[in-house]
Amino acid sequence: MKVYGVSVSYYTGKLETYLRYKGIAYEMASPYADAREIRAHTGAIQVPMVLRDDGRWMSDSTPIILALEQEFPEPAVLPQDPVVRFVAMLIEDYADEWLWRAAMHYRWSYEHDRALLSRVLVDEVAGHVRAPRFLKRRHIARRQHRGFVVNDGVTAATQPHVEAGYRAALAGMTQMLAERPYLLGQAPSIADFGLMGPMLRHFGQDPTPAEIMRNEAPAVWEWLARMWNAQASAPPVEFVTAVPECAAPLLREVAETHLEQLAHNAAAFAKGESHFDMVVQGCAYQRLPVSRYRVYCLERLRAAAAELSTEQVTQVRAHLPHPQAEILWRDEAPARSGYDVAGEAPYNKAINVFGEGVPE
Numbered sequence: 635m636k637v638y639g640v641s642v643s644y645y646t647g648k649l650e651t652y653l654r655y656k657g658i659a660y661e662m663a664s665p666y667a668d669a670r671e672i673r674a675h676t677g678a679i680q681v682p683m684v685l686r687d688d689g690r691w692m693s694d695s696t697p698i699i700l701a702l703e704q705e706f707p708e709p710a711v712l713p714q715d716p717v718v719r720f721v722a723m724l725i726e727d728y729a730d731e732w733l734w735r736a737a738m739h740y741r742w743s744y745e746h747d748r749a750l751l752s753r754v755l756v757d758e759v760a761g762h763v764r765a766p767r768f769l770k771r772r773h774i775a776r777r778q779h780r781g782f783v784v785n786d787g788v789t790a791a792t793q794p795h796v797e798a799g800y801r802a803a804l805a806g807m808t809q810m811l812a813e814r815p816y817l818l819g820q821a822p823s824i825a826d827f828g829l830m831g832p833m834l835r836h837f838g839q840d841p842t843p844a845e846i847m848r849n850e851a852p853a854v855w856e857w858l859a860r861m862w863n864a865q866a867s868a869p870p871v872e873f874v875t876a877v878p879e880c881a882a883p884l885l886r887e888v889a890e891t892h893l894e895q896l897a898h899n900a901a902a903f904a905k906g907e908s909h910f911d912m913v914v915q916g917c918a919y920q921r922l923p924v925s926r927y928r929v930y931c932l933e934r935l936r937a938a939a940a941e942l943s944t945e946q947v948t949q950v951r952a953h954l955p956h957p958q959a960e961i962l963w964r965d966e967a968p969a970r971s972g973y974d975v976a977g978e979a980p981y982n983k984a985i986n987v988f989g990e991g992v993p994e
């Protein structure tokens with residue numbers, strides 16, 4: 635398969651780690667050379683996008699991984715125990731959608747990070763644009779900072795909370811990694827692959843957050859390399875059969891941040907609003923863009939929750955004793971994205987996380 639990706643991209647790093655682990659052969663390609671064709675087939679220019687040898691296109695890293703699990707089932711990355719599996723999917727969703735803001739903030743707000751990444755990005759994706767390099771760098775740095783930092787609610791007032799969210803992720807992971815090499819067992823699960831999105835190509839690589847990781851959470855730094863070097867061994871793969879106690883701090887963080895945001899986003903989407911405000915852990919965020927894609931994320935989590943038995947729901951609730959987690963079960967709260975109603979993902983037309991539009 636051909637993976638259209640970018641070497642410093644969040645979700646490309648997540649998918650690559652998965653493909654490497656499973657031993658699935660792939661070749662990397664730049665999306666910008668074939669942009670028109672990609673957009674025609676997949677609906678959006680975002681990475682990663684996968685072109686299969688049989689001509690089918692796949693988009694969106696989570697459905698891609700879930701579909702590949704059907705084709706390449708051994709060794710599984712989904713824990714066998716339904717309660718552990720649900721918690722793993724929840725951690726993955728938090729990694730995909732909540733840690734994104736902190737990752738973009740560190741990359742585009744700090745001078746060293748911005749200088750380095752604007753250089754890497756223009757050289758990789760804008761080589762064909764005929765303009766001086768310094769202008770292209772300025773343009774891309776401004777686009778990213780405006781679009782993903784300022785317009786995503788990072789201000790002088792919220793910045794300390796955004797950064798505390800990164801440290802909370804590191805602390806939560808460190809606690810879990812003190813007991814086993816991967817978050818939920820002796821092999822990486824979908825929770826580990828999800829966290830490779832923010833941790834590999836952003837927090838572990840951009841100068842400012844990477845220094846924090848090395849100094850404050852060396853166990854996560856070590857896990858990063860372990861994940862990148864992980865190779866699927868012969869089955870059976872061993873995951874925990876019950877959610878470990880050491881997961882409690884990370885799960886609290888997931889509920890208090892990601893689930894709080896998913897609830898506000900879905901409520902605003904249902905009312906047809908374009909922006910919403912929310913208070914997370916006492917920090918007030920204003921004018922956040924409503925994301926249809928994240929309504930779909932909540933729908934997917936609810937669909938997974940609906941497959942649990944009453945006894946399993948009770949167990950999940952015991953691990954998520956936070957009021958925010960109730961949105962996973964409260965069917966009456968709105969979460970109807972209208973996206974992928976036919977259940978064709980990842981072989982469908984993608985939508986961007988922020989809005990339907992394709993950024994130019």
Ligand SMILES: N[C@@H](CCC(=O)N[C@@H](CS)C(=O)NCC(=O)O)C(=O)O
Pocket residue numbers: 643644645646679680681682693694695696730987993
């Ligand atoms: N839900 C998608 C998100 C993909 C995504 O947003 N990728 C980013 C880069 S990491 C992107 O291509 N953004 C488009 C842009 O910045 O123009 C996935 O998991 O694959």
